[in-house]
Every structure is written in C-alpha cells, then in structure tokens.
Amino acid sequence: MTSIRKSIFILLLFFSSHLMAACLHTPTPPATDQASLSVEEELQARARREQRILEESGSIIRDEEIETYLMGVAEKILPGSSRERRFLFRIIEGTRMNAFAFPDGVVYIHCGMLSRMENEAQLAFVLAHEMTHVTHKHAFRAYEKRREQAPGWAGGFGGPDPLPGLGAHDTGSMDAYARDLEAEADRIGFERALAAGYSPGEVLRLLRRMNHPPEYEKTTDAIVLTAHPDMEERILRYEAFLSRMEAKGGNAKNEEVYRFHTRRMILRTARLDLMEGRFPAALKGAEKYLEICPFDAEGYFLKGEVYRQWGKWEDLERAKKAYHRAILLNPAYPDPQAALGLIYFKRGEKGLARRHFETCLSVSPDVPEKAYILGYLKECIR
C-alpha cells in the first residue's frame, strides 16, 4: 500500500463517522482550556495535511454548483453556519456510499453517495451526522480517550503512523467509545435534520439501502465494509428515534431540487460504474441522468457506451439508437460518431463505418482515438 493510499485509508478510518462520535449521554462538547486548545490546533493542522493529500490525489471534484447547494442544506441544518464559514464541502470522485468529516469542518462526500441518494432529506441526515462530528469535537474526544487509555501514547503528530490503532480493529473499549460517538452523531444529527423540517422516514430508507445495496452496485471496497460494521444497530437506533420523534419532523424531501443539483454527480458516477465494469449500475445511472436532462447528448452517449461495452450482441442496436440520439442533440459531438463507426466496422459494414469515422474527424480533427480511426479508415477504403 503506498503511503498516499495508506494515509487516505487511515484518515478515512479515523475521520469516518464510525470513529468520530460521542456518548449518548454526553451531548455537551468538552470545555476548551489552553491545553486542549493546543491539541485541537494540532488536530486541525493534521487535518489540513491530510486534506492536502486528498486535494493532490486528483480525486477531488470541484463543482461550484453542488458545493453551494451542500452549503445551503448545511445552513438549513445549522443556521448561521455558512455565514460563519464553519463548514466546507468537497466531493470525492468515487462510487462509494461514504462521507466523512475533518475536525476543522471540511466534510467530504463521495459522488457515488450523492448519485445514489434519492432526495435532499437523505442528504440532510448524512450532512447533519457529519456536522455533528465537527461541532461536538469527536476527533478531539477520541484522541483524548486514546491518551487516557494509553498514557505513554503521545499522539502521532508528525510520526510515521499518526493516530495508530484508532481504527475499527483496536481494543474493545476504543471500539465501544467509537460506537458511542457514532450514536451521538446519529442522534444529534437526526434531531437537527428534523428541526430543519426534513421527512424523518428518509434516513431509514437510506440506511436500509446502504445496508442492502442492489447487487449491481456492490463494490469490494474494504473501507465501506469496515466503516460502519454496526449498520443493523444503527437502523434499530434510528427506528427508536423515529418512534419517539417522528411527530417533530416535517415533510420536506425536496426530491426534484436534489436531483437537479446532483445531476452531474449522477453522470460522473455512471461513468465510474462503467469504468469499473458495473454495467447495470452504469445503465441505471445514465437513465437516471436522462430523466433529469432528457436533451443532453452526453447522457445518451454514455447509455450507448454501456450497451456497446457490455458486449452483448443484442445490445448493439440499443447502443446505436442511443448514439444516434446523441448526434441528433449535438451534431458536433465526435464521440458517438466514432462509436457508431466502430460498431459498423466490426460488422464489416465499411461504407457506414467510413461515413461515421470521417464525420468524427471532420467535427473534431484531434480526437484522442485519431490514430485508431485513421487505421480503420485505411481498411475501409482498401
């Protein structure tokens, strides 16, 4: 495992919601004295270092529209937070259903999670949970707890393996404490989202989906598998919250608004699903995107790519239909022309193949596949 990956892995574990939470019975953040302030400062400095690794990894998606939207939802959950610039939201390119927060208020959420959630209410519960980790200083408290349990442990700032053992596989008591913190983030986050008027049942719908994702969406990602080992327990916990507090919630789901603002994440996730060979998930993503943006050529091209790359002969007709639709919507779009050329070329229909390859090069003379296309054209003319 490379150090970058290792660092990301450690920070994902440490700062993921599994580890950052507090006891159900200690809702008040700890008092901040001078000593704790310096620990907090060091934690924040470390957070910034870890964030820099993430930012330099090339996996951060900067999208002003979605970041502003997330900030707006956060403002509903915790009024005044955007004015105080207390939180910052970043999107990670990846298909995981995961989000995590740093102690300095930077919250990362995977585009796969944004893509697969159904409405703003579900998003609000996720953000409220992560924001609670920040507001209730869970990283600091987990750090202090670790020091308390192992007095010789001086913390890991600057060391080769900072904050060792705070992961999910440490001692039972640390696991128990992490679960307490998690429970607190669940409870306070739930209360905050309810107070903002979000429909309370949505959190359960989301958790159940995360616990039992459709077969076609499953990944072999160890981080997802270990981040929330107690999902059943969490579901039971939320069921208990619901029975006590359902009446306090509102009806807000804001499905349409959510789908509109997350549309580009849906398209991105579908592309990633295709890249990772999850064809049914990619197809669902492409279709979901096209429901929101029915006149978008990129969506049709992606749908065509899924059908073509799936490798089923019968799907090629569907692929052709999707490519033609993309061309109809954007005649200057070279990619569907090249893809159609490829289909016809493989079928031996060289006249049609040539027409599409030539059109592709005429609308975009420097397409990345140019060298291949020139080779196909030579054969078509031969």
Added chain:
Amino acid sequence: MMKLLLALILLLPACSGPYTKAGGLYESPNRSYSFTPPEGWMKYKVDGSLLMTRDGPFSQYLLVQERTLDKPYVHTGKHFLKGMLPQEAAQVVLDEMRSDRVLVGFHLIDNAPAMLGGLDGFKLLFSYRDKEGLVVKSLYYGAIAGDRFFSVRFTAAEKEYFDRDLENFKKVLSSFEIKS
C-alpha cells in the same frame, strides 16, 4: 496482481533464490511466446508472468504477461472478449488502471495502435505518482491472440530511469514473438 508481484519481489532479496540472471532467449513454459531479455537484468517468474529488473522493481521493471481472455481483473469488472479490436482491448486495460486507487494522478499520454509479436495490438503510455510522490511512467503494449491476451510493460521512475532504460524495452519488444 501487480501488488502481489511487488510484495513478493520485495521479500525476495533476502533469500535471493527466485531471482535469476536474465540472458539469452527466453521461452514461456507453454511455448506461447519468446523474447530476448536485456543483458545483465534479473528475472523472476510468478503466476504466468515474468518480471525483470536491473536496479529493483521500484526503479524500473519489465513485465511480460499472458492471460486468458476471461480472467478477471482486480479493479474493473470488465474483461477481454473474443473479437475485440485493439482499441477495445486498450480500453479494458485503461479502465483497470484508472480503477486502481493506488495509481494517484493517473495521466494517459498516448493510446495508439501498435504491433506486438507480429500481431495487431495497442500501446499505452501513461504516468502516475507512486508512494513517495515520485512520477512513474509506463509504456504498455498489448495484443489479443485467439483466446489469450499478451502484454509487455515497461515501468520506471520518469526522471531517473525511464529514458535510460527505454532502449532495453524496445529491444525486448522487437524480439517478442507470439507463437500460438
């Protein structure tokens, strides 16, 4: 696969047994391909692959692989299909690389048709950052022959080793023959 290979190789210097000196004509055990390894390099065989290096795999390595078309990859669910064009096979390899989160800052420099062992294939040139943030560059040739996929890959630290050892890779490539 690569991680397993590199992990094994890291452990090997201590016993230094499985490394053997490369030289002369190399023929795969099933006689499906042959080539001439660079003089003075060490080679190591594992699971149908042959890895060669002169200064250690983190400086440079040459990897020759043969796999059945349906053998699954680690990071992508895609695999090769019979009748795939070189461009389509290249897409599968690229998707495997891009799905591997270890390869930070993956950058595709070139993707073009190329010959491998006398067959129509593809070549990919790409770079990424390794564990120390070092930029690593890789030149990858691949081709499908019947129900098998062959590849020859040269990977090296971009600044120190890539250009220096590129000629050795080209010699391997020009001597590479696919026999089945």
